[in-house]
Amino acid sequence: MAKLKPEDLNKIVERMRHQTLLRDGAGRAKVTVHMGTCGISAGARKIMSTLLASIEKQQISDVILTTSGCAGLCSQEPMMTVELKDQAPVKYVDLDEKKARTIFADHVLEGKIVTEFALGMGSERVS
Amino acid sequence: MPTDTSQIGKTKTYRAQLLICAGTGCVSNRAFKVRDALVEEIKKQDLVEEVQVVATGCQGFCAQGPIIIVQPDGIFYQMLTVDDVHLLIEEHLVKGRPVEKLMYIPSKGKPPIPKLSDIAFFSKQRLIVLKNRGLIDPEKIDEYIARDGYQALAKVLTSMTPEQVIDEIKASGLRGRGGAGFSTGRKWELAREASGNGKYIICNADEGDPGAFMDRSVIESDPHAVLEGMLIGAYAIGSEYGYIYIREEYPLAMKRLHIAIDQAREYGLLGDDILGCGFNFDVSVHRGAGAFICGEETSLIASLEGRTPEPRIRPPFPAQSGLWGKPTNINNVETWTNVPAIINRGSEWFSSIGTESSKGTKVFSVVGKVTNTGLVEVPMGTTLREIVHDIGGGIPGGKRFKAVQTGGPSGGCIPESLLDLPIDYERLAEVGSIMGSGGLIVMDEETCMVDVARYFLDFLRSESCGKCTTCREGIAAMHDIVADICNGQGKPEHIGLLQDLAEAVKDASLCALGGTAPNPVLSTLRYFNDEYEAHIKDKKCPAGVCQALIKYSIDAEKCKGCTLCSKHCPEEAITGKTKEAHIIDEEKCIKCGACRESCKFEAVLVE
Known part of the structure; x- marks a missing residue:
């Protein structure tokens, strides 16, 4: 095993x-994939x-990927919500793998909302 | 030597992590079984590529173990069993719905609190020593480095002289966390100034106070922090070799320490030419046989040298002549662990926390009659009330608080009237106790303070090394008197005799064991004199503990005749028909208390 130099510590970090x-x-x-029974199926x-x-693959280190339950719009699953820091969340519907990759590249990484796949902005609060 | 480090321990990306506490407390509550079940379930649900299970060190909330924290959501689950695993994985990790019934409930009838950061036990703490607890896998060095580990070492080796390091530690106001509270920077300075080569440093992990487990938990959850602290100390003092003196009873801590040392050596963080900076240092682990006296530094040194652990007169101090006659610096686990944080964040930051005389934080193991038993870290100056009631969650079962004991067998019992005392070295000494290493035992109305004094004297009587007559004979004599009082044979003159003996033991014993041994007696005499009086004059034990002075009876009004007590009585001393009040035969009763514990109607009385 290689011995570390001071600068190697930051590489590990x-x-x-x-x-x-x-x-x-x-x-x-934060990217949330809705995983209710409807979403999963x-x-x-x-x-x-x-x-x-x-x-x-892209070694992204500042994006959190998480799951949540059904978003209430079962007919348009799979869905995901993208929340950039200090911005309103955006919901995307009727996803497939290609759309998901596009949204990730354009919205999550570049900050450009992909309006053609978006359902709307804001989130319905459930208390 | 090759320097390509890009391939070391390649990391994989997951979307969620289950941080399962693998401290000794949770492990004894079958945390490893739960961990295995989680791994199995994750495989079954085809989540292996997405969810990672990480075993961390002690989370501190030992009362609620086994514990899991699901990240990035920050959801806290408690008291898990293998049977909960399927539900937890399917609901939370597949469907994204946190499972309420496995969450923490602050008290009966209250809604569960999902997030760890919202639970009072955690939110009132301030973590410096325990900053990595529950956040890293203590068996993986990369996880320690990822949270700024070994940065402080790199900083001192590349940009500070040993004198600057000592000045920084001095300026921080850090004092020894083993109990005595001597300035750590000053201690280092004395060792640095001492003439002679081949200096040693020692980490004292011989934690002996009953109910104390701070050092064990720190080593179990963050062993590299201890090593890094020692490395920095060694550089400052000019030492190339160190020992960690740890008790044999800590197998998990020892295992993690060995893993950490091996990994640090592989990375060149121990050994020759550390970080390529020309500094050499290595350590070995010494297993102690578990004698209380070995926590005293000259005894510890004697034990390391293979001699009988007996203290000796100081001076010469270990800094002048310690291990094998060489200048030696000893610090306790918690003290060492503070060091990297001070170097990283600066002495000014550290000294801004705490009180005038005591800086930084202190780790306490909170045990006894308290709801949230566990490990807590609070700024110096926090009041005992905050620790017992806010963090500790108060006394279980609606009982009344009576006293809190700090400092282990060398400490004292502090009554309710002093609960607002801000904790620091001086304030605790003023009220007749000591900081000690951080054991904190909570006692309720059902604890007899005379019996507590007897317990600690009994412990000290068997742990006294026997070198000084006052300690060897004096503690034994005090024990016999207090035991007599508990047995109903106390005489009024016993109180004065106890006080005289206490003074003699304190004054004429060589080391801190004898010097502080009378504290439990003196503090209980000072604050709970009425209980001694009741035992001696009225022949009564108000807390209902001392068997010779109590009598069990059944309240005929409250008794429902459920027969449970008579089934539990080992002596068949309880008679009575179903649905009728029962009676205890005093002749047969051995006062074991089994009836009282079994009664669901509080009908069994003690007086």
Whole structure:
């Protein structure tokens, strides 16, 4: 095993960043895939693994990927919600893997909302 | 030596992590079984690529174990069993619905609190020493480095002289967390100034106070922080070799320490030419046999050298002549762990926390008659009331608080009237107790203070090394007197005799064991004199503990005749028909209390 130099410590910090971020629960962006029974049967699991693969492949370290229950619009599943820091959340509907990759590249990474797949902005609060 | 470090422990990306507490408390509540079940269930639900299970060190909330925190959501689950695993994974991780029934409920009837950060037990704490607890896998060095681990070491090796390091620690106001509270920076300075080569440093992990488990938990949850602190100390003092003296009874802590040392050596963080900066240091782990006296530094050194652990007169101090006659610096686990944080964030930051005389935080193991038993870290100056009631959640079963004991067998019992005392070294000494290493035992109205004094004397009597007559004979004599009082044979003159003996033991014993041994007696005499009086004059134990002085009876009005007590009585001393009041035969009763524990109507009385 290689012996470390002082600057190698920061390399390890960088490499571990996504893990650290996950544990602190704070990122630049949060992507929620809706995983109710409806979402799962419509293919939400595939959307989830596609997004996870994108994060891993591109070594993205500041995006949190999480799940939540049914968003109430079962006919338009799979759905996902993208929340950039200090911005209103955007819901996307009728997803497939290709759309998910586009949304990830354009909205999550570049900050451009993909209006053609978006349902609307804001979120219905459930107390 | 190759320097390509890009491939070390490649990380995979997950969307969620289950941080399961693997401290000794949770492990004994079958945390490893739960962990295995989680891993199995994750496989079954095809989530292996998405969800990771991480075993962390002690989360501190030992009363609620086994514990899991699901990140990034920050949801806290408690008291998990293997049977809960399927539901937890399917609901929370597949469907994204946190499971309410597994969450923490602050008190009966209140709604559950989903997030760890909202639970009072956690939100009132301030973590410096325990900053990585529950957040890293203590068996993986990369996880420690990811949270700024070894940055402080790199900083001192590349940009600070040993003198600057000592000045920084001095300026921080850090004092020894083992109990005595001597300035850590000053201690280092004495060792640095001492002439002679081959200096040693020692980490004292011989935690001996009954009910104390701070050091064990720190090592179990963050072993690299201890090593990093020692490395920095070694650089400051000019030492190339160190020992960690840890008790044999801590197998998990020892295992994690060995793993940490091996990994640090692989990374070149221990050994020769550390971080390529020309500094050499290595450590070995010494297993102590678990004698209380070994917490005293000269005894610990004697034990390390293979001799009988007996204290010796100081001076010479270990800083001048310690292990094998070489200048030696000893600090306790918690003290060492504070060091990297001070170097990283600066002495000014550290000294802004705490009180005038006591800086930083203190870790306490809160045990006894308190709802949230566990490990807590609070700023110096926090009041005992905040620890017992806000963080500790108060006394269970609606009982009344009576006293809190700090400092273990060397400490004292502090009554309710002093609960608003802000904790620091001086304030605790003023009221007749000590900071000690951080054991904190909560006692309720059903604790007899005379019996508590007897318990600690009994402990000290068997732990006294026997070198000083006052300690060896004096503690034994005090124990016999207090035991007599508990047995109903107390005489009024016993109180004065106890006080005289206490003074003699305190004044004429060589080390801190004897010097502080009378504290439990003196503090209970000071604050709970009425209980001694009741035992001696009225031959009564107000708390209903001392068997010779109590009598069990059944309240005929409250008794429903459920027969439960008679079934539990080992002596068949309870008679009575179903649905009629029962009676205890005093002749047969051995006062074991089994009836009282079994009664659901509080009908069994003690007086």
